[in-house]
Amino acid sequence: MKLFIDGKVNRYYIQTLCMIFFPGAKFSEDEPDDGSADALRMTVRKEAEGIYARAELSSGGKSASGEKLVRFSRDKTEERVEKIACGVAIFKAGKALFGCTPPWGILTGVRPAKIAEELLADSGDIFKVRDTLCKEYFVNPKKAALLCDIVQNEAKLIGSLGKRTCSIYISIPFCPSRCAYCSFVSYSTKRLLSMIDDYMVQLCKDIDRIFAHIRAFGFETVTVYIGGGTPSILSPAQLSMLMDALNRNTDVSALREFTLEAGRPDTITAEKLRVAVDGGVTRISVNPQTLNDSVLEGIGRNHTVEDFFRAYNIARESGVKYINTDLIAGLPGESFSSFSRSVDQIIKLRPENITFHTFCVKKASDFLRNGTEMYSRNGGETGKSVDYSQVSAGLSGYIPYYIYRQKNTVGNFENVGYALPGCEGLYNVFMMEEVHTVFAAGAGSITKMVAPGRKAILRADMPKYPYEYLNAEKHDKAAADADRLIEEFCATHFPV
Ligand code: SF4
Incomplete structure (x- = not known):
């Protein structure tokens, strides 16, 4: 799939949004726009009151577009405003082009509960969270309700x-x-x-x-x-x-x-x-x-x-x-x-x-x-x-x-x-x-250190394949690096 982006924006995020409608897509850079392949033409602009995004998706000789201006507000970082603007523009274009409404709207991450949890921390009102998920993130109401249930159930387990x-x-x-x-x-x-x-x-x-x-x-x-x-x-x-x-x-x-x-x-x-x-x-x-x-x-x-x-x-x-x-x-x-x-x-x-x-x-x-x-x-x-x-x-x-x-x-x-x-x-x-x-511990394992309040997260990984894990030189180097990272992180965030 070809991406043509006019404006400064996180390219990886744009790719993950495209994959909502083009699962498994591979993205090519620097190819001429000959109008022949699946493509996204995107414009992203910072304006005085917010961020404007326009997306035009093409596939199989057809095209459709969508646009969105998201205003700056106290409850959203600029990064969040930009993500929503791009997401909604691409979502509208994809919906018009393919006639389908993906169930999770513009949520692309592995952990959808995190967004709901952040929204709940901001508003303290689970009904408001459900509303925001549906209206701002285009999440299907059934999935938004499921997410809200999960966030509430998780909170009881995490709170302990x-x-x-x-x-x-x-x-x-x-x-x-x-x-x-x-x-x-x-x-x-x-x-x-x-x-x-x-x-x-x-x-x-x-x-x-x-x-x-x-x-x-x-x-x-x-x-x-x-x-x-x-x-x-x-x-x-x-x-x-x-x-x-x-x-x-x-x-x-x-x-x-x-x-x-x-x-x-x-x-x-x-x-x-x-x-x-x-x-x-x-x-x-x-x-x-x-x-x-x-x-x-x-x-x-x-x-x-x-x-x-x-x-x-x-x-x-x-x-x-x-x-x-x-x-x-x-x-x-x-x-x-x-x-x-x-x-x-x-x-x-x-x-x-x-x-x-x-x-x-x-x-x-x-x-x-x-x-x-x-x-x-x-x-x-x-x-x-x-x-x-x-x-x-x-x-x-x-x-x-x-x-x-x-x-x-x-x-x-x-x-x-x-x-x-x-x-x-x-x-x-x-x-x-x-x-x-x-x-x-073990091949391919990753120690993930999390500071209180998730203020910092650091990963220390071991060799991916068992044959590397059993290679003394590779193993010992990875273990020594992991030990050093763990000690430094814990000394900073968990002093004894
Ligand atoms: S091969 Fe093993 S790890 Fe992979 S899906 Fe099957 S059971 Fe799971």
Whole structure:
């Protein structure tokens, strides 16, 4: 897609706005305007009373335009005024060109709850927040109401946190096979899986290392999350080693939550879950994604619906306090009726948490070119599936408690966590809303330090791929850099 921008404006933001209507678009610079491709011609001007933006979108030989002047006001920074002006101009042009109204309006970020939270802090009135989301940000009223519910539910969970709390993330980037839609770094071939023993040795040393910082600066660890990949790919002995590393560093019984994202049902055994629960795990994810065997086969999940029910029963019998299950709306080959059957069956099981995701199309533009209804610009039946999951969960006593969005999801829809009241997955909220520091260990992990009041945020990352993580030189350099950053940040923001 070609961008022609007249005026000083954040180009990256303009690109993310274009992707509302052109999912998966790649942006070219410095190409002549020959009028042949998908294009945005944009003018942005600062005027005495506010910021004016005009957008003209072209695609398939047709064009449409939109414009907006947003006035300066005391409750908005100039950056916010500019974002709204550009967003509304592009939104109006896209709506006129394609005849569709994206559900999240001009909100493009991963964390839509943050905008609602800021609006609530300004006005203190949740009805006003809903109104502003609809009128200024063009968010569909249904989504605005969902966001307001989530912000209120999150506030209760966040409000209970002390100032010097933190969470831990442990990365296990290995899977038994690769799902067709996966965009994570996760090793799945036999040769790469043979690295796991060495990986665990290095990982446990890094767990000791991050806890040394936690003790030095007097943090209280409140949640631990073992994620992946597929953490339950570990053998009972490897899992036991991981539990030992955590138990020797912290009083696991004092944690508010300890999650093992088991994930793939084909890796779950009673013995592994016994080791996990004995080690202090209180929350396990068992993820079917769909209860439709032909769809599972199509996405390369390597397990069946029957495997899911077997694994779910093992998890229940393990005595773990909370079980989460993930479903994905909009998978290739899924229809509204097959997805809604999955939703009904999962709700019947009464897991404490259900996370409803929307399929993220890696190459959305290819799917759009194929022109299937599912991947049409407005998401086809996926919108109905997303609505069904949310309404059914609500009517069955579940409350929405966290939300995030990804680029290139079918129809621009969202991922929402639902819980039975009092059973919310805390790590998800604390991490997503950046309310406190998350110390991380393992390949591809990122320690994210958050100063009180979110006044400063700093990231320290470890090598992305397991083979780099196991390379002593690369690992030690990254660990030394992370140690230095953590110490400097904590000395400034958390002096002892
Ligand atoms: S289980 Fe998750 S991380 Fe593993 S291959 Fe599938 S999508 Fe990727």
